[in-house]
Amino acid sequence: MxxxxxxxxQMLRDTVRRLLAERHxxxxxxxxxxxxxxxxxxxxxxxxxxxWLALPFSEENGGFGSDEVDLSILMxxxxxxxxxxxxxxxxxxxxxxxxxxxxxxxxxxLLEPLIEGRHLLAFADVAEAGAEVSAxxxxxxxxxxxxxxxxxxxxxxxxxxxxxSMPGGGMGIFAVPRGTEGLKAxxxxxADGSRAARLELDGLSVAQSDLLGANEDxxxxxxxxxxxxxxxxxxxxxxxxxxxxxxxxxxxxxRQQFGRPLSEFQALRHRMAEMAxxxxxxxxxxxxxxxxxNAEPSARIRGVSGAKAKIGRNARxxxxxxxxxxxxxxxTEEMATGAWFKRLFVFEQLMGTTAQHLARYxxxxxxxxxxxxxxxxAPAEG
Amino acid sequence: xxxxxxxxxxxxxxEIRQFLDSELTADVRRASxxxxxxxxxxxxxxxxxxxxxxxxxxxxxxxxxxxxxxWSLAQxxxxxxxxxxxxxxxFRGASIKMIAPVxxxxxxxxxxxxxxxxxxxxxxxxxxxxxxxxxxxDLASLKCKAVREGDEYxxxxxxxxxxxxxxxxxxxxLVRTNSEGRKQQGITFILIDLSLPGIEIAPITxxxxxxxxxxxxxxxxxxxxxxxxxxxxxxxxIAKYLLEFERGGSFAGGLxxxxxxxxxxxxxxxxxxxxxxxxxxxxxxxxAEIATDIxxxxxxxxxxxxxxxxxxxxxxxxxxxxxxxxxxxxxxITELTVTVLGPAALEWEPQRPLYDLPETSxxxxxxxxxxxxxxxxxxQSIFGGTNEIQxxxxxxxxxx
Numbered sequence: 001m002x003x004x005x006x007x008x009x010q011m012l013r014d015t016v017r018r019l020l021a022e023r024h025x026x027x028x029x030x031x032x033x034x035x036x037x038x039x040x041x042x043x044x045x046x047x048x049x050x051x052w053l054a055l056p057f058s059e060e061n062g063g064f065g066s067d068e069v070d071l072s073i074l075m076x077x078x079x080x081x082x083x084x085x086x087x088x089x090x091x092x093x094x095x096x097x098x099x100x101x102x103x104x105x106x107x108x109x110l111l112e113p114l115i116e117g118r119h120l121l122a123f124a125d126v127a128e129a130g131a132e133v134s135a136x137x138x139x140x141x142x143x144x145x146x147x148x149x150x151x152x153x154x155x156x157x158x159x160x161x162x163x164x165s166m167p168g169g170g171m172g173i174f175a176v177p178r179g180t181e182g183l184k185a186x187x188x189x190x191a192d193g194s195r196a197a198r199l200e201l202d203g204l205s206v207a208q209s210d211l212l213g214a215n216e217d218x219x220x221x222x223x224x225x226x227x228x229x230x231x232x233x234x235x236x237x238x239x240x241x242x243x244x245x246x247x248x249x250x251x252x253x254x255r256q257q258f259g260r261p262l263s264e265f266q267a268l269r270h271r272m273a274e275m276a277x278x279x280x281x282x283x284x285x286x287x288x289x290x291x292x293x294n295a296e297p298s299a300r301i302r303g304v305s306g307a308k309a310k311i312g313r314n315a316r317x318x319x320x321x322x323x324x325x326x327x328x329x330x331x332t333e334e335m336a337t338g339a340w341f342k343r344l345f346v347f348e349q350l351m352g353t354t355a356q357h358l359a360r361y362x363x364x365x366x367x368x369x370x371x372x373x374x375x376x377x378a379p380a381e382g
Numbered sequence: 383x384x385x386x387x388x389x390x391x392x393x394x395x396x397e398i399r400q401f402l403d404s405e406l407t408a409d410v411r412r413a414s415x416x417x418x419x420x421x422x423x424x425x426x427x428x429x430x431x432x433x434x435x436x437x438x439x440x441x442x443x444x445x446x447x448x449x450x451x452x453w454s455l456a457q458x459x460x461x462x463x464x465x466x467x468x469x470x471x472x473f474r475g476a477s478i479k480m481i482a483p484v485x486x487x488x489x490x491x492x493x494x495x496x497x498x499x500x501x502x503x504x505x506x507x508x509x510x511x512x513x514x515x516x517x518x519x520d521l522a523s524l525k526c527k528a529v530r531e532g533d534e535y536x537x538x539x540x541x542x543x544x545x546x547x548x549x550x551x552x553x554x555x556l557v558r559t560n561s562e563g564r565k566q567q568g569i570t571f572i573l574i575d576l577s578l579p580g581i582e583i584a585p586i587t588x589x590x591x592x593x594x595x596x597x598x599x600x601x602x603x604x605x606x607x608x609x610x611x612x613x614x615x616x617x618x619x620i621a622k623y624l625l626e627f628e629r630g631g632s633f634a635g636g637l638x639x640x641x642x643x644x645x646x647x648x649x650x651x652x653x654x655x656x657x658x659x660x661x662x663x664x665x666x667x668x669x670a671e672i673a674t675d676i677x678x679x680x681x682x683x684x685x686x687x688x689x690x691x692x693x694x695x696x697x698x699x700x701x702x703x704x705x706x707x708x709x710x711x712x713x714x715i716t717e718l719t720v721t722v723l724g725p726a727a728l729e730w731e732p733q734r735p736l737y738d739l740p741e742t743s744x745x746x747x748x749x750x751x752x753x754x755x756x757x758x759x760x761x762q763s764i765f766g767g768t769n770e771i772q773x774x775x776x777x778x779x780x781x782x
Binding site for chain 2: 266285362
């Protein structure tokens with residue numbers, strides 16, 4: 001059992017934090033969010049230069065082969081710095097899916113330009129009711145029809161990975177380049193300033209070779225990739241929560257009312273201490289999610305969905321308190337407080353809501369043999 | 383980073399489980415389940431202590447030179463978890479977890495040699511003498527007075543909330559030896575033999591129906607100066623050191639998991655119409671939320687432990703967070719338990735201890751104990767530094 005960061009990991013965190021503070025301060029970020037495409041000029045190229053786009057991929061696929069903890073560190077700093085570049089949608093989610101599902105040719109074609117920062121991927125997810133795509137067999141391939149509502153990072157994506165129910169049952173994922181005939185992609189902004197897309201697919205033709213991997217049902221892999229992505233979102237949320245707390249502590253130390261700083265009023269101090277309690281718990285939960293990513297499904301669901309549910313609850317409270325303790329200033333676009341608040345609101349709705357993850361976690365832990373298990377795991381046999 | 387036990391730790395866990403399986407008898411487990419107090423009844427606790435002492439495991443956190451088993455932090459954690467999950471009676475209170483570390487750090491070799499072995503064997507049973515009527519969380523406002531006369535201190539005054547003082551042989555107390563200067567400066571730490579003349583112990587019955595607390599009165603009680611710990615006036619420093627153990631040394635996640643497993647058993651019993659409380663979405667959601675709280679708290683403990691193991695210091699925020707959240711989790715579990723039981727939990731059984739009553743079905747016994755246990759857990763956010771005091775500790779760290 002070891003839950004401490006290595007020196008390299010501490011260095012990674014310091015580097016990411018420093019670089020984002022330099023290159024992506026709040027005014028820069030606000031300017032990017034309100035610009036046409038929602039991207040900060042040159043920032044993605046910096047991500048590529050720093051190797052952050054390669055971070056989560058195996059060396060075999062042109063990546064660094066870093067572990068889940070490294071990725072969680074990067075995600076946490078992105079949450080803290082309110083980065084809206086499509087890192088999560090393109091690299092973690094879509095890239096992760098290609099790495100685990102694609103054949104060698106597909107991995108080479110899709111991951112190499114992603115890692116080099118030359119093109120973007122987005123995953124048109126499976127989990128939305130009323131926004132489904134179905135595949136029917138056609139000559140030399142398939143025809144896709146249907147729609148997708150919430151494609152993260154879809155506004156700037158060059159290639160969409162579209163999940164579709166297959167003719168023989170099961171779920172397949174097709175790589176569909178932007179501009180393909182029959183594909184309509186409309187970009188829109190989410191509440192936190194990040195960009196997504198709606199897709200409409202109308203009799204779109206894809207070749208057999210556009211299907212990721214073999215013909216098997218991709219659902220098991222999709223679930224695993226989604227859980228890994230959820231763990232990343234949890235780390236992102238922890239970064240945003242702690243930043244909101246830090247800002248609140250700083251603000252109430254400065255702001256004078258009734259002749260003394262707000263931070264001297266015990267009623268307010270204790271509210272911030274409660275925020276710190278929730279941040280501490282959230283950090284621990286996110287760590288549990290991170291170290292559960294590669295566990296067997298039951299432990300993975302317990303670790304990841306439990307964290308999403310727990311952090312969702314704590315995040316909402318911390319975000320609301322941050323606004324309240326900033327007073328009217330917290331209500332303005334001028335302060336980053338509102339941006340963390342909105343990011344945490346988005347966190348709660350993405351990749352399964354707080355309530356959905358609580359239910360998924362609950363289904364696991366109401367099995368007595370699971371509930372009675374400690375978090376520590378026995379070593380593998382042999 | 384990972385949560386995997388080493389093969390040696392896994393083997394250690396198996397050894398602990400085997401010991402508990404064979405030694406922790408059904409009637410002792412029943413007594414634990416029916417315990418409506420924080421600590422076990424002394425006869426249950428001391429009998430179990432003697433069994434654990436034979437194995438050399440009574441004081442997992444003590445250094446080997448004083449009779450501890452020489453375990454790593456991970457081993458201690460595993461041991462605590464397994465004991466708590468197995469419904470071990472909770473006997474590691476003021477003696478093993480509070481006064482012993484103080485004796486090891488501030489006691490003279492003579493004091494250590496005399497007291498520590500007797501604490502291990504259970505011959506000496508200690509209670510705490512910190513609080514006074516009116517002092518509350520403002521501990522340094524204490525008034526109980528010790529005046530030096532030759533080789534003795536003469537003690538006059540009173541202490542309150544002394545857990546199990548009526549069953550204790552000794553008390554460690556903070557007394558005022560000086561009223562001048564800062565109030566923290568005139569405090570001295572002293573050991574008091576409770577059989578000395580001039581001591582009167584008055585019971586305080588809690589809302590859970592048990593006599594756990596006491597008020598202790600001192601009327602010209604003469605204590606040898608040799609029973610003082612540290613220097614005269616050093617008591618405040620020693621008291622703060624002890625409080626670290628009281629806060630950090632409270633029960634680990636194992637107890638919370640054991641209580642939550644018990645709640646699941648209660649909530650999984652079908653009613654006469656076949657419905658189960660746990661299938662009610664509101665109860666299921668609340669149940670799952672508490673489980674996520676336990677996981678987070680457990681993870682926080684493991685992270686802190688990992689930091690200490692690698693030579694770091696987790697700082698005051700995680701430990702105060704754990705104290706606050708553990709009290710709340712415990713309160714939430716017992717609250718949800720009585721919510722699930724509803725009116726069935728209303729009939730009040732005044733007899734204590736409950737395990738003296740004739741044995742009935744586990745379901746009936748759960749119902750009989752539920753309200754008292756719920757009432758008792760309200761104390762969790764009060765003792766050992768109230769949650770408000772913990773929040774102030776966190777706030778100080780935030781604004782430092």
